[in-house]
Amino acid sequence: MCAMSFNSILYILFLPIVIWIHFTLPRRYQYIWLFAASLLFYLSNDIRYVFGLSFCIATTYFAAILIEKTKLFNRKIILGLCISVNVFALILFRLLWKGSAFAPLGISFYALQAMGYVIDVFRGKTVSEKNVIRYAVYVAFFPTVISGPIQRSTVLLPQLRNGRSFDYGKARIGLYHLLSGYLLKIVIADQLAGKVSFAYNNPDTLPGAALLWATFLYAIQIYCDFAGYSALAIGSAEMLGFDMDANFRQPYFAVSIKDFWGRWHISLSSWLRDYVYIPLGGSRKGKLRTQFNLMVTFLVSGLWHGGGNYIVWGILHGAYNIAGNIRRQLSLKRNPPVMKSAAGLMKDSGDRPDRKGRLNQGRYYTVVSRIFHMAVTFVLVDFAWLFFRADSFEHALNILKRILFDFHFKEMTFYGSYLLGGTRAELVCILFCVIAVFLVDVLHEKNKSIEKMMKDKVPIVIRWTVYIILTLLLILVMIRNYGQAATTFIYETF
């Protein structure tokens, strides 16, 4: 069977058929069709994946039902057993049997989703799903089964239970997300992947400046790749009438590491917050314990990504968060929070006022200050990406050493190594696209929806012309890449 993923031609044929039949069926039977479609999608990659998926579905399905039916002490045992076996399965497949044919695709995502459901049932946040097929759809929902976003039971299960009616507006937004996702992945991420690989596979032949440039480009690559994937997942779900939360919120506009983790891979960071950090005590057990809990949470994140270098990446972010916390506490002592007029000053985006109406504990940013904090945050994040991308700790250290001690900026420009194996025209085109993404993110940061702006303010002829040109651009880039080995989505490997 031909393997299906979002960037395969087969998926473009698969999705409309699934949508058509989905909305043709009565709402109470839609989940059965989604179950069949999800199985077909998932098992087209490898039929052996059925074992891992079935194990996860079976253990969490029965655990949730039993938890509802038994007394408190037994409920804890059942929960503990269920979590243990699924964590064990995760460790087995992701760390010990990494790369083997038995490691089910997407287990890192659907296992968290399933465990989250069981914990939600334990906490009384949701009722257990008695219909095993419907529950299986929740775990194996094809838009999200391979690489998320990780869905909460309180969000997805009710929608599966109620069924979906066709919503033209939602479908249009879904199409917009699909187009965005493909553009991010194919036009930007895939093009950058070649350049980054060129640098990271040949670090000893390039000056440090070129490696630094490649590390910067990797930050763009991984964002476009993963945000692109999330857009495709969300768009596919929206086409089926489902509502999904955003997984990215302009992460490189973050003014602090804490802010960054409220914007990057939101479904995972919020899952870790709710199911690891808070159960450990969160920030309720004193300052020292808070930092410990933070570090453990980021260690878990590193392990979840696959151990090895990812643990270093996790530790770095843990350390960043701890340092950020300490800095904030020292800053609070120096400058007690006050409510200021926002005239001429920009708010720290994404903040909600506390009970006393203070925003970010009274922190306001001027434009210059905001850009400065964004730049510092980006540098810290990109430094950690170096370890994320490198093949090993030694590889990362070698690259870092060359960046610091073998910079040779002039050599990079003179010999053209900044082109990273490509042509100037290619690089200019990619950078043009990156600037376009940046501008779109600026609009999103100001809570302006491009899709809504296009619909409300742009005549249909121009709107369609833009969409057709973007689609042709997509086809053009696909033709350029045709014949080369296809790049998988980065997070498909987790």
Add this chain to the structure above:
Amino acid sequence: MRKLFLKGFIFISITFSAVAVIIRLSTIEPFRSLIAGWTASEDFMGGSGMLPHFERARESDGSTRLIIGDSIANQLFSALQENNPETDILTANAALMITGQYLLADEYLKSHPDATDIYLVMHPLTLTRTFDTEWSYRYAVMTYVETDTIGSLDQNTLETMEDVYGAIFMRKEIVSLIEDSPVCRKLCLSYINTNKEDYVQQSPFEITDQYVRKLYDLCTEHHVTLHIYPSPVSEYYRDTIPDLAEEYENTWMSVQFPEYFDQILFYPEEWSEDMSHFSGEHMQREKLNEIIRNAYGQDAMGGLRLE
């Protein structure tokens, strides 16, 4: 939902129409070069270079001898054409396949009623070539379709080619589009290379044996003598040749041309960079002539003038 699907259908129709226009433009200059640049298909702008061979074969130039063969033969003999007007030297390359050599000879004999001899010069490994997904489509299959000679092949060969490449890629209009449009050539060749598999012969000389026999019968019909000679072989392949010679004994060719493997001239490895074609000073005309004399005797190819 109908509205969405209708709009989707219209959108897709417009987009594909635009794509069709771009593909059509990619066959005519100046758009051809421009679109090739946009789609990274510059490497696919050139043709296989086989068509002129068939055009020359069809010219009634009064020659009586034909030399055909692979690229090593081409290196040895092609520069001698000017001095040998009575001989048509239409050596090509191994990717044209024995089937292509047969078609070339067939075209030659149709327009040269006074022909007396055909010389087929092929490296032993060339005789084992199969329909592969990397070279044979562009050099062999496309050439056969474009020259309208494909119909002269046996039905089993046509079926084999359809299995390997797909029947659609053997239609004349598709081949013409692929020939004229670098982007279509890139897509087609990449598709075949990625999604298709080489034809696995039942024996190393399966295809060659069938078509050498056809060529022999064709020559007999036209009262022409067929000669088969090996191209010179690098010492690098010295150990491989005995096994091939043993397999050769099981073919029809071995009955008609038993001395093929005995005639092989082995040359030192240093004479070639790729272990097939001569390089460095051994590419000079004098050296090549010396190799011809050593390999085929003083009256090589019916008295070919080497100076």
